[in-house]
Amino acid sequence: MDDIYTVGELVEALGAVDRTLRDWLVLGAPHIRDKRGHIWIHGREFAGWVAEMQKPKRERGLEDNEAFCLRCKEIVKMVNPETVPMRGKLLRIRGKCPQCGCTINRGGRLRSNPKPRNPEFEESTRA
């Protein structure tokens, strides 16, 4: 898995569904986009990200503002976390790592009892 894959190759390698894979990319799975808009994925980094995503939330014990920084290889408290709603109950939480400053994307799910939304906050996440 220590290679660079295209989306199609990775779908085949993982036996995954193309659409699921693309959802993961949107959720922040590590990938590179070249000048022609082609997506390239580093197999090992991607697998690590997926493993992290698939751990039950209980086990991860992550707060909403916490995420796994791929550069620091540890869970950090994001700076300025923003919640970006996605399709269905999925959402994306984006923030900066306080240690290395890189942008972290984390997937999430709406809770069954979501807190009342703050329209001002949502507005500010569209930038």
Ligand SMILES: [Zn+2]
């Ligand atoms: Zn970091």
